[in-house]
Amino acid sequence: MRRPLRIIMLGPPGSGKGTRAHIISELYGIPVITTGDMLREAVAKGTEYGKTAGGYMSRGELVPDEIVNGVVGERLGRSDLENGFILDGFPRSTPQAEFLDDFLEEHGLKLDYVIHVTLEDEAIVKRLSNRRSCPNCGEVYHLVSKPPKKEGVCDRCGSELILRGDDRPEVIRNRLAVYREKTQPLLDRYMKKGLIKEVPGDYSMDRLSEQLKRMLG
């Protein structure tokens, strides 16, 4: 049996972190923990923290660290992570990275890689404004490179596809600015720990698995 893999996906919104996270998940049988999906679910259910989080999310701002750390701490405490985990969208700020470091240390665990996915801003805006998401099952489409079989309808579950409110160009610009200010500094932190692996965000799907397998072994 291979050793557990604990991975962080780091990169701007729309760079392709989620796609890569899911490929790694399938290759190595490790769960992906996607904070954006967890928060969107809480908003849809109208839970207490979902109500607070929704406002920040619609403006493209970060949800306060206490809320996100609480959600992630609870998820990391569950028992299905013996093969490791892939964090997609967390940490996104220094207090979140510190929270994660403390959690790992307390549990005697260590990170293996921080995968930095890179893409130019213009390509990100183009990609995200063409993205359509299924609010029911979470499947993600792209109007040009991965359109649904029937226009506006999810192939997987038949629900109506939406343009996420925060995938509108004006909100995307804000998400990118927030990324530069709050999340990008984490690169330095993980660089110093020697954990960073750089991957371009614009590889075609068929090259991705090969690239990731070569990188992770």
Ligand code: AMP
């Ligand atoms: P994403 O789907 O990863 O782009 O996340 C969508 C939105 O959820 C972000 O713009 C934030 O408002 C919120 N969010 C997701 N992950 C985090 C996090 N780690 N810290 C704070 N806010 C987050």
